[in-house]
Amino acid sequence: MTRQNIIEISGVEKRFGSFIAVRDLNLSLKEGEFFSLLGPSGCGKTTALRMIAGFQDHDAGTIRIDGQDMAQIPANKRPTNMVFQSYAIFPHLNVGDNVAFGLRKLNLGKAETDARVAEALEMVELGGLQSRKATELSGGQRQRVALARALVMRPKVLLLDEPLSALDKNLREAMQFEMRRLQQKLGITFVMVTHDQYEAMTMSDRIGVMFKGQLKQVDKPEVLYARPCSREVAAFIGGMNFLDASVTAKAEGKLQAQVQGFGPLAIDVNPNVTRRGTKLLTGIRPEQLEISAKKPEGYDGYLQGTVTNAAFYGENVHYHVTAAGVPQPIAVSVPNYFHTVDHQQGDPVWLGVQNASVIDLGAREA
Amino acid sequence: MNTPTSEPLAKALTPAIRKPRRRSLRFPWLLVYAIAYLVFLYLPVLLLPLFSFNDGTIVAFPMKGFTLKWYAQLGAQDTLLQAMVNSLIVGSVTALAATSLGLFAARAYVRYRFKGRELSEGLVMLPLVIPGIIVASSMLVLFIALGLKPSLTTVILGHVFVALPFAVSIMKSAFDDFDQSLEEAAFDLGESVIGTFRRVTLPIVAPGIVASLLVTFTVSFDEFVLAFFLSGNQPTLPVYIWSQIRFPAKLPNTLALGSLLLLASVVLLLIAEYFRRRSNKSA
Numbered sequence A: 001m002t003r004q005n006i007i008e009i010s011g012v013e014k015r016f017g018s019f020i021a022v023r024d025l026n027l028s029l030k031e032g033e034f035f036s037l038l039g040p041s042g043c044g045k046t047t048a049l050r051m052i053a054g055f056q057d058h059d060a061g062t063i064r065i066d067g068q069d070m071a072q073i074p075a076n077k078r079p080t081n082m083v084f085q086s087y088a089i090f091p092h093l094n095v096g097d098n099v100a101f102g103l104r105k106l107n108l109g110k111a112e113t114d115a116r117v118a119e120a121l122e123m124v125e126l127g128g129l130q131s132r133k134a135t136e137l138s139g140g141q142r143q144r145v146a147l148a149r150a151l152v153m154r155p156k157v158l159l160l161d162e163p164l165s166a167l168d169k170n171l172r173e174a175m176q177f178e179m180r181r182l183q184q185k186l187g188i189t190f191v192m193v194t195h196d197q198y199e200a201m202t203m204s205d206r207i208g209v210m211f212k213g214q215l216k217q218v219d220k221p222e223v224l225y226a227r228p229c230s231r232e233v234a235a236f237i238g239g240m241n242f243l244d245a246s247v248t249a250k251a252e253g254k255l256q257a258q259v260q261g262f263g264p265l266a267i268d269v270n271p272n273v274t275r276r277g278t279k280l281l282t283g284i285r286p287e288q289l290e291i292s293a294k295k296p297e298g299y300d301g302y303l304q305g306t307v308t309n310a311a312f313y314g315e316n317v318h319y320h321v322t323a324a325g326v327p328q329p330i331a332v333s334v335p336n337y338f339h340t341v342d343h344q345q346g347d348p349v350w351l352g353v354q355n356a357s358v359i360d361l362g363a364r365e366a
Numbered sequence B: 001m002n003t004p005t006s007e008p009l010a011k012a013l014t015p016a017i018r019k020p021r022r023r024s025l026r027f028p029w030l031l032v033y034a035i036a037y038l039v040f041l042y043l044p045v046l047l048l049p050l051f052s053f054n055d056g057t058i059v060a061f062p063m064k065g066f067t068l069k070w071y072a073q074l075g076a077q078d079t080l081l082q083a084m085v086n087s088l089i090v091g092s093v094t095a096l097a098a099t100s101l102g103l104f105a106a107r108a109y110v111r112y113r114f115k116g117r118e119l120s121e122g123l124v125m126l127p128l129v130i131p132g133i134i135v136a137s138s139m140l141v142l143f144i145a146l147g148l149k150p151s152l153t154t155v156i157l158g159h160v161f162v163a164l165p166f167a168v169s170i171m172k173s174a175f176d177d178f179d180q181s182l183e184e185a186a187f188d189l190g191e192s193v194i195g196t197f198r199r200v201t202l203p204i205v206a207p208g209i210v211a212s213l214l215v216t217f218t219v220s221f222d223e224f225v226l227a228f229f230l231s232g233n234q235p236t237l238p239v240y241i242w243s244q245i246r247f248p249a250k251l252p253n254t255l256a257l258g259s260l261l262l263l264a265s266v267v268l269l270l271i272a273e274y275f276r277r278r279s280n281k282s283a
C-alpha cells in the first residue's frame, strides 16, 4: 500500500515579538498515522498544532495539507478539526446540537444530519445522549462529545491538544486505548499534543519530541526509547542512567569504550546521534541492569556497589546503588515477580549489563 | 424606629452574654452605624410612596387619609404622558446603543492585548467620576457649536456617554468567564466569523446583554442633569417632574408618578441582577 503524506511542514517558524515559540519545524505525516508531539509544557506544542489548524499564522516556511498550501486558507476552510484542551463544549447547546454544529453549515438535510450525529455519538459510546444538556456532562463525557463533534466532520486530519490531561488516571488510561482503536478503525490521521510520555508511547505510531520550540527527534516509540538522539530526549522518555565513557576504538558499527564503573564495553553506534568525539556519554535504562547479591553469570560488564535506597512500586522494585568511581547513584528497576524486596539498604550488590543495553548518546558537552 | 433597631441589637448581644468574648462585649458601633446609614439613605425614598397615597396636597405629618386619586389623575395629563414617551424613546435607544458599543468594547478588552487598552478602558469609565454638570454644560456647548439643536437626539448622545461605563462593565463580566476556545471551536467546525458570533458568542453572553439593556435603560430613564441641559423643548420625565415641583398643587401627582418610577426601577434592576447572575453561572 502506498501512502501519501497528508501533512508536509517545512521550515515553519513562529515568533511572538522577539520570542521564537517554534523554530525550523520540518515534519511529514503519512495518511492514517497517529502522531504525537511530545515535550515539556511551554515548548511550543500547542503553537505548532494551532498553526496546522489555522488559528495562528506562521512567520516562515510552508504548511501543506493533502498537497495544498495552507498559507491563505483560514481555519474554517481547512480539512482539519480540533479537539481543544478545554473541550470547548458549547454550554448553550445539548449534546446532539453540539455534535451537529459543523454539519448545519453543510446543509445535509435533517435526516442525514441526525444519522451522522447518531453514528458519531455511537462511535464514542454516547449513543442516545443527543438531548443531554452540555452542562450535565462529566469530564469523560465532555471529552467524548468533543471527539464526536470533530470526527462527525470527517476531517482528513484530527488535531488534539492534550485531550486527556483533564481526566483522572483510570479514565485517561481507558481513553488512551479507546482513542487508539477509534483512530485505527477510521484511518484518519491524528496529531496529538501531549506532555505525557506514556500517553505518547502507548498511542502513537510515531512521536516527535520537542524542546524549546525545536523538534529534536521523530521516531517510533521503540526507537525513541532505545536510540534517543541526545541526553535531553533520553532523560524525557523513561528513566535513564547517564554514564561517562571514553572511546578507545571504533570498528564495524561498534564503539569500544571504557564506561564509568563498568569498564570496557562494545557499544552499538547510535545512528540518531550527530555529535561525535572520544568523550562519550552513554545511557543505560534502569530495567536493563541485572542486580544480584552474587556476581551474575553471562554479562559483558560488571559493577560492585552498595544499595542506598530500595523502593517498592508495586509492579517494580526500584533500587539506588552507589559505587566507587560513579558520582551519582545508579537506578535499577526489577520486575516484581515474587512480591519481595530482595536487597535492603546497605547490602553489597553486583550489577551486570549487556553490551546491547548501553546506549551511545554521542559526544559529551564539554 | 425603636422596635426594629432593638430587635437585631438584642440578637447581636445574646451570644456575647452566653460566650463572653472581648470583641462582642463592646457596644456594637458598626451595627448602629449601619442601621443609621440605611435609615438615612432609604427613609426619604420611602416617604415618597407614603405621601402619594395621602389625601391632601401638603407633604407633612400628620397624614390626612388614604386615596388613589393622585394615581388616577396621571392618565389624563398629556404633557406628562408626552414626557414619559420621550423618556421611553431616549431610554430604549440609549440602552441599545450603549449595550452594542459595550458588547464589542468588552469583548476586545477581555480578549485582546493591544496598545492603549488600559488607557481606553480608563477613558470609557471616566463618565462615572466626572461631575454630571460639567459633562452637561460642555456637551451643550459642543452640540451647539456643531449645529445640533437641543432635542431628544442630543439627550440620547449624552445618555449613551454616561451609560457606556455600565454597559462595558456588565459585558466585561459576561466575557470574563467565556472560554475563548468556544469561538475557535465554532470557527474550526466551518462556521464563519459572523456565524460564530451569532451562533456561539451572542447566545452565551445573552443574559449579560439583557442585564446591560435593563441597567442602561434605567440609567437613562433616571438621568436628570444631562437631560435638563440637552432636551430643549422635549423634556424627559425627570425634567418634567422637576418643572412640576414648583407648583404645590401638582406635587401629589408628582409623588404618585415618582412612586411608580421607583417601583419600575427596582423591578428592572432586580430582573437585570437575575440575568447578570445567570450569565456568570452559565459561562
Ligand SMILES: Nc1ncnc2c1ncn2[C@@H]1O[C@H](COP(=O)(O)OP(=O)(O)O)[C@@H](O)[C@H]1O
Residues within 6 Å of the ligand: A016, A021, A039, A040, A041, A042, A043, A044, A045, A046, A047, A048
Ligand atoms: N499568543 C501568544 N503570545 C505570546 N506568547 C505566546 C502566545 N502563545 C504562546 N506563547 C508562548 O509560546 C511558548 C509556547 O507555548 P505553547 O505552544 O502553548 O506551549 P505548550 O503547548 O508546549 O505548553 C510559551 O512560552 C508561551 O508563553
Ligand SMILES: [Mg+2]
Residues within 6 Å of the ligand: A042, A045, A046, A047
Ligand atoms: Mg499546550
